[in-house]
Amino acid sequence: MIRWTYPVLAVFILLVLSFGLLLTIKEGVEVAGLVTPDHDPEAGRLTLHMKNTTRLTGGAPQIFSQLKESIPYEEAKTANFVPTAENWKGFVKQSITADSQAKHVIVVSADHENALQWALPAIFYAAYNNSPLVFSDELEANRELLKGRKIFAVESGNFNNLEGFGEVVEISASSPAELAVQLAKYRDEETEFGWGRKHERRNGYFQYVLTTPADALNGLAALTLAKSNSAALLYAGDDGGLPAITDSYIWSQRSDWFVTPSEGPFRHFWVVSDRLSYKGQSRLDFSVEKSPYPDMGAVALGPMEAIAIIFIALGIAGAIFVLIHSSYTLPEVMVPIKIAWTLGAALVPVLGVILYLNAYRRPVYFEGMMTRWLRPPGIQAASATMMGFGYGAPAMIAVAYIFAYFGFPIFFSEGVNDTIFWAGAGMPIMMFGMYLGALILVIFLVQYPMKNSMMEMKDGMILLKGLKVAFLSMTAVSLGMMTVSWWMMMSHIPMMPKEDDILWFGTLWIASFVGFLVAWPLNSIMIRKNIKHGNR
Known part of the structure; x- marks a missing residue:
């Protein structure tokens, strides 16, 4: 199972985000219909x-x-x-x-x-x-x-x-x-x-x-x-x-x-x-x-749009560097870990590359057949954060894009709406849906296969342990990610950006970066509690 589940999730994320960004670029460069000269x-x-x-x-x-x-x-x-x-x-x-x-x-x-x-x-x-x-x-x-x-x-x-x-x-x-x-x-x-x-x-x-x-x-x-x-x-x-x-x-x-x-x-x-x-x-x-006001439409850039484009471009460039560098210079690193660093570097521009280089330019030691790196506590925490963040944050953005593109299914009855009417707002539903959808994907396509390859336990115990790690990791990331995306979209972008607007991607991209910074110190605690490891 471990040979195909990670690439499947990575390909899913890549296809969804690539489609969304290409659609946004297409919408951005289109101008008014041509008329005869x-x-x-x-x-x-x-x-x-x-x-x-x-x-x-x-x-x-x-x-x-x-x-x-x-x-x-x-x-x-x-x-x-x-x-x-x-x-x-x-x-x-x-x-x-x-x-x-x-x-x-x-x-x-x-x-x-x-x-x-x-x-x-x-x-x-x-x-x-x-x-x-x-x-x-x-x-x-x-x-x-x-x-x-x-x-x-x-x-x-x-x-x-x-x-x-x-x-x-x-x-x-x-x-x-x-x-x-x-x-x-x-x-x-x-x-x-x-x-x-x-x-x-x-x-x-x-x-x-x-x-x-x-x-x-x-x-x-x-x-x-x-x-x-x-x-x-x-x-x-x-x-x-x-x-x-x-x-x-x-x-x-x-x-x-x-x-x-x-x-x-x-x-x-x-x-x-x-x-x-x-x-x-x-x-x-x-x-x-x-x-x-924030984006100036399809043919001009506002300051927020310009920042978003630069941010996303630096992230994509960093991801390409990590992918090529790890493929040619780190054969001992497992493919799932390389994928996590690549996807994580895309959402953490510049800093992701710096942390990646700091994580692997270290002395190595061996645990059985596994290669490990000697890292200081801060870099261990960053590496452990990237293992969960690299899959979780991009998966949340991909799931959110699917909901935004096709529309979120709402099944609340009139009676339910009367009691929890606040949940009818698009933003809370979107946040809950992207979190839950990404959590399910990460548990079954990342955490369960990883634990299954490393531990000899019953499937139920492995699934429970994977759920625990995924829940803690993604919740830590979500604390920063959801807060910042809410703050940007509700306070600084008066009209909610659509899925073909660069501000939609830019908001979640920047929010993901903040989510990583919030999750980093929280992962230090999980390392000390031996819940996660940061030397892989």
């Missing part, structure tokens, strides 16, 4: 309106007409004519009602071919905030307006003609897309200039109009959204993709929920360019999809 206006509503993105098709006249009809608010009205390459400056002047009490004034360029591309992000803020806006070729005519106010020059960085007009702050960039992102982040509290939409700001229902530099007129036609929807302007690329600076910024705008996805804040994009591919639009939509 063309710009077919007949492709359907799905491509025009997603959860977080609305697309307005056509050129400036069509966009202007759609928004004029759908946004009737008086305060959001813009000029009553469609902006063109020739009249866009007049459109801006008629669309912005300047606040006479404003503490700042915005200066934008209007004297070169691509002036609108550079000016548009500032025009959107001016429309939203009723900020005075002056074109760079009309500075002298607006000297009184500039006087006494802080001047924000928004352009590519060539405002030498502003000298002598007062305090000037230049906001410049190497591209219109970079300038738009800078302005979306910028905030001067003293003069109330700038959107101030940084990553650190976690409140506010932010909206954005997204166009391309080549379609800047489309963006200007959607200027009413600056007032009606507090929409800042961002740029996609003329090639249909998203520039790195824009892509990075929109992902930083992803908001999280603590208890339920219905919590705010939310983000929304208005796409007013037919150049943006539907792949780019779907990326916009997915970038601001709300997610639980």
Whole structure:
């Protein structure tokens, strides 16, 4: 029996945990469904309106007409004519009602071919905030307006003609897309200039109009959204993709929920360019999809997830090292013990490898045909702990995963639920089920065969002794493991992680590590009582 029971349990654990981790990786790398990259206006509503993105098709006249009809608010009205390459400056002047009490004034360029591309992000803020806006070729005519106010020059960085007009702050960039992102982040509290939409700001229902530099007129036609929807302007690329600076910024705008996805804040994009591919639009939509605070969803990592991944990766690496090292350098060690050290090292990253090396880099002696190692008491206790922990803790995780994946069978009647209703909570049932299931596996597949090969007793006595050792070992591990997993899942992860969430594995992995640390000193007592041995 001893030749096959240990590998059976090890293979069971390996298959279950491998399946779970691979499923988690698969779920983690999957992204929103791909859509065709063309710009077919007949492709359907799905491509025009997603959860977080609305697309307005056509050129400036069509966009202007759609928004004029759908946004009737008086305060959001813009000029009553469609902006063109020739009249866009007049459109801006008629669309912005300047606040006479404003503490700042915005200066934008209007004297070169691509002036609108550079000016548009500032025009959107001016429309939203009723900020005075002056074109760079009309500075002298607006000297009184500039006087006494802080001047924000928004352009590519060539405002030498502003000298002598007062305090000037230049906001410049190497591209219109970079300038738009800078302005979306910028905030001067003293003069109330700038959107101030940084990553650190976690409140506010932010909206954005997204166009391309080549379609800047489309963006200007959607200027009413600056007032009606507090929409800042961002740029996609003329090639249909998203520039790195824009892509990075929109992902930083992803908001999280603590208890339920219905919590705010939310983000929304208005796409007013037919150049943006539907792949780019779907990326916009997915970038601001709300997610639980601890893990940030399927395509981004929160700090707890990052720690869990590093922890699990180090554990797997340690297990591989122990397996290879023991296979080639310790032929005298029994296979069941090698398996225990390998599985234990997986759940006790780094420390497991250190203890393994300390356990076997020792002088040896012999008890009959058995090789033994001379170890100090602390290492004996660690070795004895690993013999029970190496099978027990991974088995508990494997059993818990099976329950989580298929669902825990609950057979309580209404009368039973009335008296022990607390047991109906998923967490206590899960803990009891994983403990009991793993205990049965360890008794029959580990402790009984091991005792049977080492002792000449009746089967009943051997089974009883195996039950005693397994119960003590797994209970000692569970004291730390269950407590920490409860604390993490109930106190620090507001929504219970599912079985395809790395936090599910990470919580139990870290809890197992703590369980080992708790069981280690308790195994010292069992060694002194001659219940367990730590020199194998």
